[in-house]
Amino acid sequence: MVTPIPRGLMDGLTDIVGDRLSTTPPDRTAYARDLWPRSQLDRLAGDPPERPLAVVWPTSVEEVAALVTLCARERVPIVPFGAGSGVCGGARAVPGGLVIDLKRLKRIRRIDRAAMVVEVEAGFMGERFERTLERHGLTLGHFPSSILCSTVGGWVAARSAGQCSSRYGKIEDMVVDLEVVTGDGRIRRTSQAGGGLDWNQLFIGSEGTLGLITAVTLRVHRQPEARAFRGWRMPTMAAGLDVMRQTMQAGLRPAVMRMYDPVDTLLVGSKDDGKSGGGQLGKLKAILAGTGQLDDLKQAATRRALAAPRLLNFAIRQLPETSLLVTVSEGSPGEARQTDEAIAEYALAAGALDLGERPGRAWMAHRYDVSYKQSKLYRSGCFVDTFEVATTWAGIEPLYDAVRRAVAAEVLVMAHFSHVYPGGCSIYFTFAGTARDPGRMRQRYLRTWREALDATVARGGAIAHHHGAGLSRRSHMVATHGEARRYFAALKAACDPAGILNPGKLFAEEAL
């Protein structure tokens, strides 16, 4: 069945993109949502996301600008779409709206080795981009676990972070210039703004609400010549956090510092113990990550276990506090060695046990083992999701405890600490739960999110570190930004006067 798209709009779209347009149900269904688990639960509960009117595939920034101009005139909402791997609903379709898939904007426009910058179009896929740079002896240093299924434009739009952010920074630290189509259809370059506002930092993270990012100029680095891998068994989480803090405040820049809480340590440790297959706990970890096999027996066992989250979480609290800290230091041979030695000095002083290279190498080998297919747990009547927050060093343990306590009655929860900066780090929670039917499962999922966000706001933490806000955190954006929400309203009014750009994302319209 073909959707009843207004004739004038259809003609206008065809004039711009020709046959790179679809109104067919399969395409509209495929572009109705991203990988926000809530959308999957909605579908299971018989309440699938609404589909867009149509999907278009522009191939140039001029076509994007023409599409925006047309949609502004016709008051048609636009949802920009990259690879669709967002996990917060930022790319969920808007009823009656147009999805603009930017993946055909996929050229590298310039590699400037003297200035060490690369200009790339927004639709370029992440892993292919990094491989292209590698052929030139370069790296962006941005390795999100979604690198196989995300675009450069998506990284910028969602304010993403890669696994080596402690050395190379988050994406907002890498952007030199943006090419953006604002809601009036104008093509703008932030580098031409001159003095005044820092427009890069206002468009980065805007998730398509202020403009469509069509190209990005990024700082790049020489490929590291050397890497030093290390694992440490920390006697306590607190000791591990202190090693991370000391390292960063000393001005060192390890590529990776990642510490697992006791339960995650147990799961990761069993996977990374060097035995093939990894043991039962390793398999559970793989299941949660969406890569493990799940037969009927395991499905039933997992569901039964997750049905008693309070008991599971209580048992976890009885685990020894031992935490695995994984580090990767890279750069020139001298820098990698000196960073590794400095971390060793801090770790040994904190009573850590040196586990050698294996944990670091194992982490590296498995670092993209997060599937772009959603976890098979959904098939067995369970759900799984992740929730990343950030705060200052003194706030990390209290925030970790507060979130765990807040959701302990609803879901099994574990965490790791990564994305380490001089002032603090991120906590990455993974939670899994179940309920008797899809409707109750969705209710439990939503309660879990609300309680986790409430606890984070109450503890003064940032409610998102790198997944973005989309729809999943929209309920707490006013609480987190306070009066600064007026800044967003003003930016929105100026950049998107017709109100067509990804409406309702980040902030509910009535909240502005």
Added chain:
Amino acid sequence: MSWRSARHPRLGAAQTNGARWWVRAATPEALPGILAALGDAPWRATFGAPPADANANANAGADGLCLIDLGGLDAVRSVEPDNGVAHVEAGCTWSGLERTLAGRGLTVGPIPRWLAGRTVGETLSDGWTARPSPRYGRLRDGVLALRTALPTGLTGCAVAPRRATGPDLGRLPTGAGHRAGLIADAHIRVWPQNTERAWRRLKLRGWNEARAAAMAIFSEGLRPAWWCLRRDRRQVALELEMHGPRLNGQLERLDAVVDGLDLTVHRDDAAAALAAERFWQPGGETEPLTMSPIAAVDGADLAAGVKGIAKAEVWDLRPEGATIYVPRAADPPPVDDDWAALSARVFAALADGSRR
């Protein structure tokens, strides 16, 4: 005409010189009330006592401008060494902050002397937030959270090292010249003080060679506390300061890079003198702006950018670019008309929204 106490029709007790009003904010929390009371009346932020020549004339209320003085908001509200954060009010000067931090063994990093006497709020509002330090980063990037007063209240967000909660809304007042509200206070990143320091000066034959040397050092992963290129008679010098900890290891790597480039190295003398001249030291004096940025250039265009300039210094050196400074006060960089119009629409919408 001198200032005297008078009753402002909206604010109550204030000072006036006959033409303008002057009111001093007691706390950051008082600022939204002042802005709300002023409503549409014009205002401007000042730091410190009103100037004697502030448009004084006998025609009382000639422009009705109210000067909101943030100079009294000069407290360092808290210092959290473990978090590496200082919470500082907008009227505090960078030198005042550094003095407080020095007593706790902390620092914000090198502060140019011309910046040291300016207030945090003033520099952030004006966008004067560059700071040429690869190790400590730019001052702007060291602002972890910023509170701004709007007529409707204070903005605020979590103090966190990074976030992904939409655009960096806390960045909007930076460079906005108080058109996005009054900057009330900020959480600023601070670092442990380093007693291990070393200076180096490399003599080079020209700007291109100098830039290549800097990039070789950068590629080695070395991050000087500051570095600067400047012309020295016919030669160009690259001067830099390295900070510990583990200074010896860093210097070994630096020497290896320099050996590979076959350059002459001078230790400590001129570079240390440049540091003393350019950067504020506890107990030292501040100075007015003597070197101003005149151009930001792409990395590869450095030689062309400094051509014809007799006494140029190049700071804020990065692979993708650099900033050229000359010894005179210069206007801030021009804003592109199209972007200026967009910014104006943002400020107009903000004013409109704040009234509603």
